[in-house]
Amino acid sequence: MKIEMIYLVFGAVVILALIFDLGLLSKKNTVISLTNALTQTFFWVALSFLFFAFIWHENGKTDAVQYISAYLLEWSLSIDNIFVFIIIFSFFKVKENSYSRVLLLGILMAIVFRIVFIALGSELVARFGWIMYIFGAFLVYTGIKMFGSSEEAEFNPEENWAYRFMRKFMRTTDEEPDGRFIIMKNKKAYFTKLAMVVIMLGLIDIVFALDSIPAVFSIIPDPSKKLLIYSSNIFAVLGLRSLFFLLRGAASKFDYLQQGIAIVLVFIGVKMLVAEWVHLPEWVSLLVILFCIAGAIVYSIYHKRKGEPKEITE
Numbered sequence: 465m466k467i468e469m470i471y472l473v474f475g476a477v478v479i480l481a482l483i484f485d486l487g488l489l490s491k492k493n494t495v496i497s498l499t500n501a502l503t504q505t506f507f508w509v510a511l512s513f514l515f516f517a518f519i520w521h522e523n524g525k526t527d528a529v530q531y532i533s534a535y536l537l538e539w540s541l542s543i544d545n546i547f548v549f550i551i552i553f554s555f556f557k558v559k560e561n562s563y564s565r566v567l568l569l570g571i572l573m574a575i576v577f578r579i580v581f582i583a584l585g586s587e588l589v590a591r592f593g594w595i596m597y598i599f600g601a602f603l604v605y606t607g608i609k610m611f612g613s614s615e616e617a618e619f620n621p622e623e624n625w626a627y628r629f630m631r632k633f634m635r636t637t638d639e640e641p642d643g644r645f646i647i648m649k650n651k652k653a654y655f656t657k658l659a660m661v662v663i664m665l666g667l668i669d670i671v672f673a674l675d676s677i678p679a680v681f682s683i684i685p686d687p688s689k690k691l692l693i694y695s696s697n698i699f700a701v702l703g704l705r706s707l708f709f710l711l712r713g714a715a716s717k718f719d720y721l722q723q724g725i726a727i728v729l730v731f732i733g734v735k736m737l738v739a740e741w742v743h744l745p746e747w748v749s750l751l752v753i754l755f756c757i758a759g760a761i762v763y764s765i766y767h768k769r770k771g772e773p774k775e776i777t778e
Contacts, residue, residue, distance in 0.1 A: 470522055474515070474695050478702070481511055495560050496709040504706030512699040519692070526746060531692045533750040534680045537732075538700035540725055540757045541676050545669075546708050552664060555621040556657045562643060566658055567705040570665030577666060578697050581673045582680075586687040596685065599678035600736030606675055607729030610722055626667035630660055669701075675729065682732040683749055685739070720767065724760025728753055 484507075496504075512535055520528035549567075558566060588595050621627050630636060634655055637647055641656035648654075655663075676697070684692050731752050735744060 470519070470691060473518065474691065477511065477515065478698060481508075481702070496564055496706075498710070501706050501709035505703065505710050508699065508703030508706060512703070515695060515699065519695075527689065527692060529746040529750060530684045530689070531696050533746060533753060534683045534692065534696035535700055536750070536753050536757070537679055537683065537728065538676055538697055539703065540721075540728070540753065541672065541679075542700050542704045542707065543711065543721060545672055545704070546711055548668065549665065549708055550712055552621055552661060552668075556661050558658065558661055562641075562658060563709070564705065565643075566661050567665070567708060569662045570669075571701055571705055573662065573666030574669035575698055575701055577670055578673060578677075578701060579694065581670075581677050582690060582693050582697065585677050585681060586690050586693070589681060589685070590687040596681065596736050596739070599681060600733045600739075603675070603678055603682070603729045603733030603736065605733075607726045607731075607733060610729065611726035621664070624664070624668070626664045627660075629667070630655070630663060634660075634663075636660060679729060679732050682736045683746070685736075720764040721757070721760045724756045724763075728756045731756075 513532070516528055516532045516535070519531050553563065635652065636659075637649070637654040637656060639647055639654075639656065641647070641658045643658070644656055645659040645662070646653050647656055680693050680696065681687075684696075732749065735742075735749070
């Protein structure tokens with residue numbers, strides 16, 4: 465009965481928070497200021513930590529630490545995703561007053577995919593325990609590859625599989641959307657650039673989820689604790705929109721964030737591979753995540769690379 469109550473509380477909190485965010489903190493077709501973005505970011509982070517306190521009260525310290533560790537991991541991965549979002553918005557020349565609505569729809573679409581992936585991953589882990597070793601090896605490989613690359617600079621929307629899929633199988637138009645997602649021409653519906661951005665954000669999150677979902681299972685290995693996995697993922701993804709507006713102007717300040725995230729992925733991958741012989745307390749993962757992400761941000765501020773990522777242009 466307790467778990468059912470927590471699910472109800474989580475669902476109610478998310479719905480009410482979205483209503484509050486959309487109704488009071490966001491207005492249609494308006495430019496989101498830095499102050500507004502900071503307010504929204506604080507709102508979502510504070511809400512996530514309040515849920516952490518609620519989990520601690522209801523389920524105890526272990527579940528609470530697992531939840532907040534998974535949330536911080538997803539949150540840090542979300543920051544890295546913002547680099548790709550910046551390039552997508554620049555490529556499609558999205559007007560600034562459409563950012564908020566497009567991001568919201570893309571993120572809601574991403575949440576649906578996350579729920580499907582988590583349900584599938586939980587079922588696989590429950591049926592085939594050995595799959596955790598595959599997850600671990602994949603994360604180690606991904607982390608090593610990420611450490612030596614610069615994916616945000618290499619990402620090219622025009623060559624991306626999601627973009628080519630839309631151009632091939634959907635009826636699209638390059639006509640100025642004027643805030644519309646669909647344009648009717650000759651009694652036929654055409655998807656505008658805004659609709660393409662929404663779909664692309666949702667589809668590309670599938671690629672992001674291939675890293676983040678296995679990583680979360682390393683922190684919360686018990687497949688019966690799906691609530692902790694769902695809540696940590698959804699709170700992190702919901703806060704991504706406000707985080708985008710807060711960080712897009714400062715994207716060039718975090719040159720080494722990707723390397724910090726890569727170290728975290730290697731650590732949790734190794735942790736999954738040796739879990740049968742070496743058991744680390746939940747707080748160790750939390751400290752490693754905090755240290756690596758904070759360290760990467762501080763290092764980025766004081767050690768600049770040559771060149772800067774593209775800024776969004778209308």
